[in-house]
Amino acid sequence: MNFKKTILCIGAGYVGGPTMAMIAYKCPQYKVTVVDINPERIAQWNSDDLPIYEPDLGEIVKTARGRNLFFNTDIEKGIKESEIIFVSVNTPTKTYGTGAGMAADLQYWEKTARQIRDCADSHKIVVEKSTLPVKTALAMERILTSMNNGIRFDVLSNPEFLAEGTAIKDLEDPGRVLIGSRETPDCLKARDALVEIYANWVPKERIITSNIWSSELSKLVSNAFLAQRISSINSISALCEKTDANIIEVSRAVGMDSRVGNKFLNTSVGFGGSCFKKDILNLVYICRSQGLDEVADYWEGVVKINDYQKERFILNMLSAMFNTLAGKRICLFGFAFKANTGDTRESPAISIAGRLAEEKADLIITDPQALKNAMIALSDVNGEIDYVKDPYDAAAGCDAIAVMTEWDIYAGLDFEKIYKSMTKPAFVFDGRNILDHEKLFEIGFNVYPIGKPALTHF
Numbered sequence: 001m002n003f004k005k006t007i008l009c010i011g012a013g014y015v016g017g018p019t020m021a022m023i024a025y026k027c028p029q030y031k032v033t034v035v036d037i038n039p040e041r042i043a044q045w046n047s048d049d050l051p052i053y054e055p056d057l058g059e060i061v062k063t064a065r066g067r068n069l070f071f072n073t074d075i076e077k078g079i080k081e082s083e084i085i086f087v088s089v090n091t092p093t094k095t096y097g098t099g100a101g102m103a104a105d106l107q108y109w110e111k112t113a114r115q116i117r118d119c120a121d122s123h124k125i126v127v128e129k130s131t132l133p134v135k136t137a138l139a140m141e142r143i144l145t146s147m148n149n150g151i152r153f154d155v156l157s158n159p160e161f162l163a164e165g166t167a168i169k170d171l172e173d174p175g176r177v178l179i180g181s182r183e184t185p186d187c188l189k190a191r192d193a194l195v196e197i198y199a200n201w202v203p204k205e206r207i208i209t210s211n212i213w214s215s216e217l218s219k220l221v222s223n224a225f226l227a228q229r230i231s232s233i234n235s236i237s238a239l240c241e242k243t244d245a246n247i248i249e250v251s252r253a254v255g256m257d258s259r260v261g262n263k264f265l266n267t268s269v270g271f272g273g274s275c276f277k278k279d280i281l282n283l284v285y286i287c288r289s290q291g292l293d294e295v296a297d298y299w300e301g302v303v304k305i306n307d308y309q310k311e312r313f314i315l316n317m318l319s320a321m322f323n324t325l326a327g328k329r330i331c332l333f334g335f336a337f338k339a340n341t342g343d344t345r346e347s348p349a350i351s352i353a354g355r356l357a358e359e360k361a362d363l364i365i366t367d368p369q370a371l372k373n374a375m376i377a378l379s380d381v382n383g384e385i386d387y388v389k390d391p392y393d394a395a396a397g398c399d400a401i402a403v404m405t406e407w408d409i410y411a412g413l414d415f416e417k418i419y420k421s422m423t424k425p426a427f428v429f430d431g432r433n434i435l436d437h438e439k440l441f442e443i444g445f446n447v448y449p450i451g452k453p454a455l456t457h458f
Contacts, residue, residue, distance in 0.1 A: 003031035003068065005197070008082035010075060010112050012036035012045055014052055014167075014274065014343065015129055015160045016088030022171040024069035025060045026201040031068050033082070035075045045071040053342040053369045056168045079119040084193065086158075087112055088129040093278050102285035106136070113143040120151055125190045128157045128216070137180075137212045154190035156181050157212045159219035164273060165340030177207045180215020187212075220283045224299055227276040229264040231305035237267040237451030238312060247451025248433065267451045269404065269431030270309045270348040272337030277303055277346050310348050313402075313450070314355045317429055320448055320456075321400065326360040329398040329423070333391060334405025334432075335367040335374040342369035344377045348431070349404040357383035366394035368407055392418060400427035406434050419443045425457065 007023065009016045012034045024032040036042050044051040046065070050058055061069070072078070079085065089112050094105040109130060116126060126144065128137060137155045144153040157180035162170045177198045181191040195207055210218070233251060240247040247267045255262030271277075280303055287296035318325060337347035344350065347370075353363055362384040365374050371387045378385055388394035391410065395401055395418045403410060411434050419426055428440055429448045437447045441455035448454045 001068075004029040005031070005084065005193075006082045007032045007084045007086070007197075008078040009034045009086040009088055009129070010036075010078070010116075011086075011088035011090070011130070012038070012041050012051070012071065013088065013090065014164065015162065016086065017045060017050075017052065018054060018057055018162070018167045018171060019088070019129065019160065020086070021057065021061050021064060021069060022168070023197060024064035024067075026172075027197065028064075028068050030197070031070070032064075033070045033072065033078050035072055035078045037073065037075070039073050042071050042073050053340075054165070054167045055340055060168065075115060076119045079116055079124075080121055082124070084125045084127065084197075085116060086127045086129045087116075091130045091278075093281055099285050102281040102288075106139075109136070110139075110143065113140050116153075117144045117147055120153070123152045123154075125154050125156060125193060127194065128155065129160060136216060152186065154181075154187050155212070156187070156190055156194055157215035158194060159215060161219070161222065164343050165338050172201070174202060174206060177202055178210065178215050178218060179207065180210045180212040182212055220279045220286075223275050223279040224283050224302065226264055227271055227280055227306070228299075228302045230268070230271045230276075231302045231309075233265050233267050234270065234309045234450075235305050237309075240451040241453070244453050245451075246453075250451075267433060268309075268348075268406075269313045269352065269450065270306045272345070272347040272349075273343065274345040277306070307351075310351050311355070313348075313429070313431060314352060314359075316448055317356075317400065317402065317427075318359065320427060320429075320446065320454070324359075325356060327362065328400065329362045329364060330356055330400045330402060331364040331366065331391075331395045331398040333366060333394075333401055333403045333410050334370075334407055335365050335377075336370035336405050336407075339406045339408065342367075342373055344370050344373040347377070347404070349374070350377050352402065352404065352431075353378055353385070354381055357381050357385070362386075364388055364394045364398060366391045367405065368409060370405075392421070396421040397423060398426075399423045400429060402429040403431050403434060406432040411435060415440055415445070416443050419445060 007030055009020045016034055020032050020034045041051050089108045091109055094100050137157055141155050159178055179191055179194050181187040191209060198207055236250060237247045240250060251265040254260055255265045280299055284296045284300045332349055335344055335347060335349045336342055337344060356363055364386045366388050375387060391413060426445050428445045431450060433449050437449050437455055440447045446456045
């Protein structure tokens, strides 16, 4: 079959895989290939057991795979054959050297840029899909053109704005698609080519174009603003517990102010995921490197409040359960950082589990999708940890349940049955405020929500 365009994505992770699957699904006239250095991951993309869980992703992959969507490990061939190359490699926070703990680690990105340069034998449009520090496109341009071999590379920025758990919905009906470019005639032409792809299903008014530096910075700032709202409401939840106010009522009142809005005002044990903390710390590092210490301090406070919220949750558990957790069985309901995903990166459950193990509690972990990743995340944690798929089996014989993830299944469980199977007194610590606290109290539980007065029998 003759395809109108050939598209390559380097990186088959949480962004690259679903994004390319949607492009292939919506644009059968384009050949879309996803490559990765990890053969096991590619094998999973070619199977019925995909490497990531997202509602409806499996059906979209099955529809397009083999028709115009392909997964393989031949990166060099993909670069040579493609016209448009999306770079969607991992950009974790540095763990070494200058900027350790804050700056983005660009080693994988740079290796990919050099590989594109070395393998390309014709003009390429290179699209930054990974979250990158502002001005990274300039570095990519310098690497790509350093051979001076006459091959033209037009670098664009096209940051993703996906929320895990709703990624397919976000891709199919995005609030906006942002494409940044330099203002040269060649780059503007390349930008139009990318606009043309998205315009196959995204209304033109939602496709925003900007200069490339604004596009790179917008991704970091968007995540910083969202995380800021979560930390803001979480900080108020602590005050609510001290003053007998109800955080749900406060959130509702604040959210009805049209200037504020009601999104991201649900309090919890803390935010997680691969983006928020990483992007905020990256923003902090950039601000400090520009001498903007006051701005850096402001945004760093968002992360500190998130860490404080997780530690506060543990201290509340310790205080409620008679100041010792040693030898007590505690069941974590959920381990993914949010519902409808198996992703555990930066999940609050990781630090909560680690702290509980430090207090010598015995842990039972249950989650519909994230048990494999939970085992990996806690592989270095010392202590008794069991992984049980069924929440009823997991809770049996436990002293306490701690809700870590807002899976719908947990709100619909038979808690009378669960209560009968647990050690007494039985405790529920609702880190997501998704349960019926009054009903749990009537059953016999001692209930500790976030940002609301506890309901106890003593």
